[in-house]
Amino acid sequence: MFGLNLDACIIDLPEKYYTLHDYEKGVARWCPGCGDHAVLSAVQRLCKEEQLPPEKTMFVSGIGCSSRFPHYMNTYGFHGLHGRAFPVACGIKFRRPDLNVFVVTGDGDCCSIGAGHWIHAIRYNMNMTVLLFDNQIYGMTKKQTSPTSPMGTMSNTHPHGSVLPPINPLLTTLGVSNVSFVAQTADWIPSHLYATIRKAYEHPGFSFVKISMRCPKFMPAAVDAKVSDKEHVCLLTHENGVPVDDATGRVFSNHLEHDPTDMNQARQLAANEEISYLGLLYQNKAALRYDLYGAHNLNYTPEQKIAAINQELERFTV
Amino acid sequence: MFGLNLDACIIDLPEKYYTLHDYEKGVARWCPGCGDHAVLSAVQRLCKEEQLPPEKTMFVSGIGCSSRFPHYMNTYGFHGLHGRAFPVACGIKFRRPDLNVFVVTGDGDCCSIGAGHWIHAIRYNMNMTVLLFDNQIYGMTKKQTSPTSPMGTMSNTHPHGSVLPPINPLLTTLGVSNVSFVAQTADWIPSHLYATIRKAYEHPGFSFVKISMRCPKFMPAAVDAKVSDKEHVCLLTHENGVPVDDATGRVFSNHLEHDPTDMNQARQLAANEEISYLGLLYQNKAALRYDLYGAHNLNYTPEQKIAAINQELERFTV
Amino acid sequence: MNQRNEVSDTPVQATDRQVKLKQHVVEIISDSGEGAQKAGQSFGAVCAKMGNGVWTVEIIPADIQPPPRTKESASGIRIRVGSKKMTNAGDEADLVVAFNEIAPYSRIDQHAFKKGTLILIESMWADHDAPEVRENYARALADFKERGYRVFEIPMEEECLRVAPGAKRGKNMWVLGMLCHIYNRDLSIAEAQVAHSFRKKSEAVVDLNLKLLRAGYGWAAGNLELRFDIPAMEQKQDMVVMNGNEALGFGVLAAGIEVCSMYPITPATSASHQLAESIEQAGGLIHQAEDEIAAIGFAIGSSYAGKTAVTITSGPGLALKTEFIGLGVMAEVPLVIIDVQRGGPSTGLPTKVEQGDLLAALYGQPGDTPKIVMAPSTIEECFHFVILARQIAEAFRVPVMILTDANLATGVQPFPRPQLRPEWLAPPIDQSAWQKGVNPYAWSEETGMSKRPIPGQKDGMYTLTGLAHTEAGKVSYSPEQNQHGVSMRSRKMAAFGNSLKPPRVHGDESGGDLLVVGWGSTRGAIEEAVDSARESGYKVSALHLHFLSPMEPGLKEIFDRFKKVITVEINYSDAPTDPMITPENRRYSQLAWLLRAQTLTDVDCFSNVHGQPLRPGNILEMITSRLNH
Amino acid sequence: MNQRNEVSDTPVQATDRQVKLKQHVVEIISDSGEGAQKAGQSFGAVCAKMGNGVWTVEIIPADIQPPPRTKESASGIRIRVGSKKMTNAGDEADLVVAFNEIAPYSRIDQHAFKKGTLILIESMWADHDAPEVRENYARALADFKERGYRVFEIPMEEECLRVAPGAKRGKNMWVLGMLCHIYNRDLSIAEAQVAHSFRKKSEAVVDLNLKLLRAGYGWAAGNLELRFDIPAMEQKQDMVVMNGNEALGFGVLAAGIEVCSMYPITPATSASHQLAESIEQAGGLIHQAEDEIAAIGFAIGSSYAGKTAVTITSGPGLALKTEFIGLGVMAEVPLVIIDVQRGGPSTGLPTKVEQGDLLAALYGQPGDTPKIVMAPSTIEECFHFVILARQIAEAFRVPVMILTDANLATGVQPFPRPQLRPEWLAPPIDQSAWQKGVNPYAWSEETGMSKRPIPGQKDGMYTLTGLAHTEAGKVSYSPEQNQHGVSMRSRKMAAFGNSLKPPRVHGDESGGDLLVVGWGSTRGAIEEAVDSARESGYKVSALHLHFLSPMEPGLKEIFDRFKKVITVEINYSDAPTDPMITPENRRYSQLAWLLRAQTLTDVDCFSNVHGQPLRPGNILEMITSRLNH
Numbered sequence A, B: 001m002f003g004l005n006l007d008a009c010i011i012d013l014p015e016k017y018y019t020l021h022d023y024e025k026g027v028a029r030w031c032p033g034c035g036d037h038a039v040l041s042a043v044q045r046l047c048k049e050e051q052l053p054p055e056k057t058m059f060v061s062g063i064g065c066s067s068r069f070p071h072y073m074n075t076y077g078f079h080g081l082h083g084r085a086f087p088v089a090c091g092i093k094f095r096r097p098d099l100n101v102f103v104v105t106g107d108g109d110c111c112s113i114g115a116g117h118w119i120h121a122i123r124y125n126m127n128m129t130v131l132l133f134d135n136q137i138y139g140m141t142k143k144q145t146s147p148t149s150p151m152g153t154m155s156n157t158h159p160h161g162s163v164l165p166p167i168n169p170l171l172t173t174l175g176v177s178n179v180s181f182v183a184q185t186a187d188w189i190p191s192h193l194y195a196t197i198r199k200a201y202e203h204p205g206f207s208f209v210k211i212s213m214r215c216p217k218f219m220p221a222a223v224d225a226k227v228s229d230k231e232h233v234c235l236l237t238h239e240n241g242v243p244v245d246d247a248t249g250r251v252f253s254n255h256l257e258h259d260p261t262d263m264n265q266a267r268q269l270a271a272n273e274e275i276s277y278l279g280l281l282y283q284n285k286a287a288l289r290y291d292l293y294g295a296h297n298l299n300y301t302p303e304q305k306i307a308a309i310n311q312e313l314e315r316f317t318v
Numbered sequence C, D: 001m002n003q004r005n006e007v008s009d010t011p012v013q014a015t016d017r018q019v020k021l022k023q024h025v026v027e028i029i030s031d032s033g034e035g036a037q038k039a040g041q042s043f044g045a046v047c048a049k050m051g052n053g054v055w056t057v058e059i060i061p062a063d064i065q066p067p068p069r070t071k072e073s074a075s076g077i078r079i080r081v082g083s084k085k086m087t088n089a090g091d092e093a094d095l096v097v098a099f100n101e102i103a104p105y106s107r108i109d110q111h112a113f114k115k116g117t118l119i120l121i122e123s124m125w126a127d128h129d130a131p132e133v134r135e136n137y138a139r140a141l142a143d144f145k146e147r148g149y150r151v152f153e154i155p156m157e158e159e160c161l162r163v164a165p166g167a168k169r170g171k172n173m174w175v176l177g178m179l180c181h182i183y184n185r186d187l188s189i190a191e192a193q194v195a196h197s198f199r200k201k202s203e204a205v206v207d208l209n210l211k212l213l214r215a216g217y218g219w220a221a222g223n224l225e226l227r228f229d230i231p232a233m234e235q236k237q238d239m240v241v242m243n244g245n246e247a248l249g250f251g252v253l254a255a256g257i258e259v260c261s262m263y264p265i266t267p268a269t270s271a272s273h274q275l276a277e278s279i280e281q282a283g284g285l286i287h288q289a290e291d292e293i294a295a296i297g298f299a300i301g302s303s304y305a306g307k308t309a310v311t312i313t314s315g316p317g318l319a320l321k322t323e324f325i326g327l328g329v330m331a332e333v334p335l336v337i338i339d340v341q342r343g344g345p346s347t348g349l350p351t352k353v354e355q356g357d358l359l360a361a362l363y364g365q366p367g368d369t370p371k372i373v374m375a376p377s378t379i380e381e382c383f384h385f386v387i388l389a390r391q392i393a394e395a396f397r398v399p400v401m402i403l404t405d406a407n408l409a410t411g412v413q414p415f416p417r418p419q420l421r422p423e424w425l426a427p428p429i430d431q432s433a434w435q436k437g438v439n440p441y442a443w444s445e446e447t448g449m450s451k452r453p454i455p456g457q458k459d460g461m462y463t464l465t466g467l468a469h470t471e472a473g474k475v476s477y478s479p480e481q482n483q484h485g486v487s488m489r490s491r492k493m494a495a496f497g498n499s500l501k502p503p504r505v506h507g508d509e510s511g512g513d514l515l516v517v518g519w520g521s522t523r524g525a526i527e528e529a530v531d532s533a534r535e536s537g538y539k540v541s542a543l544h545l546h547f548l549s550p551m552e553p554g555l556k557e558i559f560d561r562f563k564k565v566i567t568v569e570i571n572y573s574d575a576p577t578d579p580m581i582t583p584e585n586r587r588y589s590q591l592a593w594l595l596r597a598q599t600l601t602d603v604d605c606f607s608n609v610h611g612q613p614l615r616p617g618n619i620l621e622m623i624t625s626r627l628n629h
Ligand SMILES: Cc1ncc(C[n+]2csc(CCOP(=O)(O)OP(=O)(O)O)c2C)c(N)n1
Pocket: A063, A064, A065, A066, A067, A081, A082, A105, A106, A107, A108, A109, A110, A133, A135, A137, A138, A139, A140, A141, A146, C263, C264, C265, C266, C292, C316, C317, C320, C347
């Protein structure tokens, strides 16, 4: 009727096109000015740009302000136990190569209680995007020292100042065998944040992104220093690195050309305590992937399985 | 009587001189040819040479063949839980600066289940000597893959060969902030073993010694390769390093002069997968020590304590 | 419903004559960040100074930063003031000061108000620029009246701004002044309190706040007809006011414990915050470990080396400590473990109260792991139990667990200032030579007790192990040896338990129709309810247990004197009337279950997992309904 | 003492006539590494093939490498052979083959022999070069006789060397041959078994071992007067022979579980060794995690993603999993957790049996964590319970724990070869679109059950959380909401429990003087003892529980039919006669404690922590002594 072929119309329609809205859920309950909001936006944008089907996308976290992240994504989510995001994420990915797995973790969650799993997850090198929200403090439990707190931080557990030098998450990660992707960015440089997460998402393996985060509630001083002091920020540039757009490149005018396959230089940059190098520090696409091992024998038929078990039972039959 | 002044005699006697026998306890129940025997001898020798009072000396371990070590030392010992030697040792040292603390741990104990504590113990940098017995296998539980097992190791959990590249304990340790002493030696080179442990003992801080260990029971092939193949061993030499005696230097003829303050080179040597560099990879005597913080306010009198508490109570008094 | 309140505590008609009260429950609620808590704490302190019984408890939003003017943002404080010692937060509020019209709804959700509750509400929203706000305010006020609350509109901000421009943020001190007038508080005491609480601020700030205080007081005098009086008790002693976590912290100090090894977790953490301020000056230290496993491992190391340590945690942290607690029992390491219970299971309700960790404390570890478990029932006991726990731990060479909960942790109560004693402090560690030939586990056959060598003691050298071992501490797989070791560790429980006195019945020793049994933080509410019921002629008594493992003796004998026995607990039990539930498959609350096994008495239970302190009124209702059937 | 044995099983005089037996307990003991276990396994297999009931259990040294010719080095195997199905390892050994004179002492320490036990001992030590060895041998032999054992000196090595020089190491096959003659086994079946067990070796090796087998057989025929016959049952089915851990492994395969996530720990590990060999071919994988926490976290991740996983561990590992188990219950993640119990507490007795984790399994986690706990009582049930557990876990969306122990783990028993069924296998995961509007926790008010969305299902998106949550999976701190969620998880227990049948009484349904209640691996020994006692006229029956949480229904009713109820368990209880112990403070064994709370029956207990399987004879003794008082 009216010459309109409905069938053709429908068939010609592309698969559902996801809008930003399709990835949003609820109102994020972070403090105003909290860096977590910026990452949420960047990630939702990534999902849209990549048109990730929400039902095929997973956010796994531990416990902390940052770990509330999955609740604000309209995807599958696993808001588990403090420090245990990695084992859960690895278990999810092991036999589900079809899922896009993201891990959101805090500096306490990852580098303190989760440290053992972190080291091993790096080594497993399963294909997932890891976002370390490093605000250098325990936000959720209201201001205790974190392993990444700068020495002398006045916190509720160290009211006279913390007494240990901080862990360097980049350097630690670079020291683990089979490491495949290490990058750094900051929540207050949205374009770089987005570009870095995107690069991480594209990497076939365990891509570790340390994000310097603002916690205006409990680390206001740290925020000021970071946001204002552009002298101490240096953007890494390279054709294989995180792309730097013109505007950002102009605002943050210290640049360094760094080849992300150069592990030695990567370690030296990570170890530098004066300058924050933002961008891709290291990448090795050839690192062995445990998730490929996990997915190598999927979907056997019941007949195949029963045959294999029966064969094994032979050995035990008298 | 007879002109003998007993009192003077006794007073002139030196404090008890400890012989090797004073440090021995029972018969070690390791397999014949197990590398653990060699370390036991070296450590007992060290105790004697240093004349460590047995009652002021502590061996702390986890669970594993190697962790049986404390049972064979006639000192105080703590044979605790699998993977948890570090927290216990740190707790012991915290308020007892007078104790000599040694930690004996296995590759599973330290690098697998204990990985989180290991990272943090490095950072705490408390004065203790850490001996990692790296036999690249789970001995105690009878041949399962260890995080340091070379890829392809046939074990009971990976009968078709292990599927992941091994953790590199030296490199991982070097990546942790506040690291202060990293060395490597091998159980089958007794003079170097002794010299390395001694150097570690003398270091004021957390001295981490990875000892390549033979497990003839479950990793016989690994033994052969290591013991025979002197080509792949290189001794590090330096005036501040582990001293190499002539005989050993002749048998293991590959040498490299390495300054233990050179972190970059240390990392490169540690990362080398072809050559085992034996000796002192890195030392920083100036690293901050948490045990000094732990011992800064010892032995307050009851009066001092009560006064301090009363003063604090003021704030709560209505 | 708590009948008492309706009859004598709340005046039917407010007049400018003072109405005498036995007790009143006051709440101040606002958006997070408006200082309601500071006002309430000061009000509580003023009342305590005047000799009243006080219990205050904070109302904390669950999120770090909920949006303003939402229910989730409601933040505040409840202050219960009475003529006698107040042991709990009471029933529904009698008087509420609300900074906006939305916050009360979060309390209505918690059933915190009743017919007749007086609501003193900030009136500025009536004239707000945004019409939605004005409408919402009007709607809420109508609704409040509908619900039977008595509403008073108070021009708080307007009056503050009279005192000084920009004095909006001082609304809380103005409210404090208003309350002081309503409750006939001594203004000079209030002034001293305000000066004290701002002592670290500039003089200008102190002055401004004092001005606001006086303005609120004056405004109430001129404009409000509400006048109450709650007569005070005679005060003989210096009092301290603190919450249960602070009391735990002082207990640690007074016990001379040199090492507090912890990992942050709500609601336990604030105990370490308090400690962190002062322990260093008292010759000890806090160690913030990398996780809970390391925290207890560190504490055990310290204890092994002679410095008996404490580790403080809540549910999820307790779960992680399971393996090390087993080692502590097996290797007989003295240790104090404090569990500030929160809503469970798993992450559960992190800021809310529950008594759900009792069975896990007793039975959480694989194998036989007898240990001492005790539960303070008041803020003051939080202090004393830590001192006691260290002593028991060392005498019996055993981990001692103290179970408190979020209710004690955040509840604030005055108690007599402790007179510290040197003998409470851990003595210096013994470094004299060990007697040669005495084994490191020379168990007394009678008591299972033994003396432990401390590193540094000559000739005491031994290796501690979690493996089965002989008296000499040597690993042994012998059947008899293992049986002996396990028995000896169990024997200590009997030896300790036999040293305890039977618990005292609150009410009638000789028996009656119903015995209400409780443990931990619920004591105040239970005993208050029982007292009310007894006043109404019910034959009911209460029994409160302070030791859960081993239990105090004589329970069976006491139970036998009552027709029914019921526990009141804040943890889960199936209701007998639930679908699918039969007398056989019903899951009882945790103490009830233990008492059933222990005494073979048909102990019933009344419990919920609302995450709220129990109210005397609800318990009273339960008592009367059970006894009228 | 097991009277039966004395009367009918052990011949008073060995002659060359065959003595007919109902059952015999044979042990082969040697230094570690001499192959006693291989000989024993082969002997067991031959007996099973001939249609006998068999139970074998290995005797393993505790150290990796104890010095030879010491008690610690004693290594070997016990094979119990009978005319009926053998359900346990029996009482004292009837016949022992010893490779040296020291090894028997390790068994004597375990009370493994009795008067009249036949000891067949390697005689070469009589002529050893070292005089101490000769003397020790002579002394031991005299002592054995003194103890009433009947000793036969056997020139094992000498005879082996006749077969081939260097055949010393084949002594075990020679012994197998000897045993085959003594027990009248079919030599051709033995030959086939030897050929099978050396099938991966060279032909020369197979031939040599066959020669040794035949030589042992021939030597016994010509030189030994011992001839026994144990009539076989009729065999209708194919049988498999395996230990409990292997059966668990096959259960995992047959359940179609694709992920076994574990960390090595004795005695659980060997289950994964068996699985590791074959799971890959059956479309699954083993993940060896970095620790037990990661192991269960990985399994939970896998289960969340639709591939319901299993994690296998023992006591210390279970302790570490505590927090994640709580999350599993809270967030309703289906999961199979196997705990192969070992001696506790703490590191305890790693290779020995205990049933000490029952209470920890039920109550280990802070908060209310109802879960399903089941315990197989035979090797065959080890297989079937895994299949069942996966189904229950998914249907009820709950972690299911299977408790076995070191006794089942290492005990070997033939059972009918399972006929695998496709419906046992986990179905492919559902990836169809989720029904819009249906909540991820749409609890049925009646049963607490709900259907879960699996990642990949369109419109099923939700965030799993361990926080209190609504049906929609949203975080909620509402009192009612929390009460509802906790109730719903508890309700599932009632719903599942109501689907169970009351357990069957073994003996007399209608009642009697004593009911012996057990769970797990002790069933065979208990029922054998009860049967013996009944034959002697005692009015005793047995009841065995397979479900511990929730328990099977009808217990109270069954208990009421018996005068006394007692549990028999391998875990700790205070003896009523111990010092300090009163009826009030006595600590009961674990099932007894549960049954007391559940049924209010005065359930007694008989238990020990010897780390040994219980013997029917000891249980019989207990029964008779209780009933004669
Ligand atoms: C086992 C356990 N231990 C402790 C806690 C308490 N806890 C919750 S979040 C947190 C730390 C949060 O810090 P971080 O990981 O840096 O995250 P942030 O809040 O700063 O984003 C802690 C200690 C817990 N929930 N579980």
